[in-house]
Amino acid sequence: MKRTYWILILGIVLVSCRKEIRNVYEIDPVHVGQRGSKTHLKSDLQFVSIAYSDLFGRQISTQELNTLIAGYNSVGDKGLVIDLIVRNLLQKPGIVKETASEMQSDPEAFVKKTFERFFIRKPSEMETWFFSDLIRENSDLNPEDFYYALMSTEEYRYY
């Protein structure tokens, strides 16, 4: 009787101490980029092709790329020629863009979307405030102006 008692007690203990197995299904953490993590300068080729695909949502054709690279290599002041490339691309039809009214109706959403599109990161609180305020205070600014501003920055030259 006593032996049976101890077997029963041991069985209860073993059952009660078994580790519960829980299967967890979740998405791996996504690394949100920070501006400080961009340390690699885009090559000329990368810059032009990334700028094009950021604006048009599709890959640049070989012919267009060759033309832009030929121009890029023809001018010594790279900041100047990058400015020319960006401003010319912004004039071309087919850019994927929000309307000015969409931008004005929800500046914070526009800023977040634009930063993620061009900088591959979320804007900081300061950036969200700065650009949202600009949008509210300056009705003459349109989405292309913000695209231009972001694409002209030093951060945009890096990945």
Added chain:
Amino acid sequence: MKRRDFLKNTALTAAGVIGMPYILPTGRLFAASGSRIANHVVFCLFAGGIRNLESIQKQEGNLMKGLLSGNESLSPDIQASVAPLPATITSALQSSGTLYKEFRYKSGPSGHYNGHTTAVTGRYTDNSLSLLERPPFPTVFELYRKHNSPAAAASNAWWISHTNELYPFLNYSTYADYGPQYGANQLSPTTFFNNPGRGAFGDPLQHTADKAEKLGKMKEFLNGAFKSSGITMNSGIVNSEEDRARVLAFTDKMFGELSAGQHNDPWGVGTQVMNGDMRNVFYAEKVLQEFKPELLVVNMFGVDICHSNFTAYCDALRRADWAVNHLWHTIQNTPGLANDTVLIIAPEIGRNANPNTVTDINGRGGLDHTSDDAMSRELFALVLGPPGKVNTNKVVSQVTGESIDIVPTIARILGFDSEIGGALPGRFMQEAFV
């Protein structure tokens, strides 16, 4: 005023006056030190490889009537095969300067990039020179911009390259303490100001001054935050904001003229005759007229067709010669440059004495340029400038001067030679100057 204060103030005032830069009637500002021969230098690299036999020795007749005096008729087969050219816009330039008939490229591989590098750095190269890298020693642009007093802006130094491949590297070096901050504005106009280039660069989004200011604030805000992360940008040479606006206005103007057809045959020589060399010089003239830089280097390259076509080489030599004659005419008719510019003309390398096995329509053999052939090192040089500063109608017939002398000569003309004294192996081309 106490006597001590009086003396102190007087001394400070005197020191200030002595050290104060002079403002010339032309509006130009430069320091009292570093006397100059002229305020502008244009160096034309008459490049691509030219033998003295076809240039100054006129073995095929005078192929260079724009530079060299004389009416020697061309060899009949060459005469029958070259494009018709109008008379040069001004008489042969030789009489306006000093001609070195036996200039030399004394050392280093006789390749085009080696020759160019030597010409713009004042140092011979060896086989270690990489075609994928910038020169290892400071270029004349960097020496000028760093050592001129006051320091010169990038808009005062231009490198007009016939192609956008390899040669753009020559606007600055990898040498420590020099580099892009002292480099030249490089422009390869024939690969930029053309129809594809106009489609890609000729219609930029324009901003009003008010909007530009707002956009500038946005960029400043973002760049400020990014810079604080310790990353620096590598953007080649950088113009000041004001000069960048001038360069952009210039490119807009060029694309506008291109669209209007004004660049199709700007010299009236015929659209089929206006080759790449002529176009490169044409745009160099545009830069000269717009910016009036103190230092501009322009090159040509068409004669290199000689590897496979001797007759076409002679034709390209005639066109290059015509273009340089036009260049000098433009300089002399541009206020601010006229009578205040020294033009130096020299090939970078020569070509071999003996032809290769490739023959052209006239049965002439092509000519390569190899380092072990003495004729590949025989050049000429012509120095033109204001009478009273440059010796005119002078010919130096004996072996005198070499490629590495051009940079020290430019330094002396622009008055920064004393600042770089002893740093260069070459010498001032004294024979050309009064």
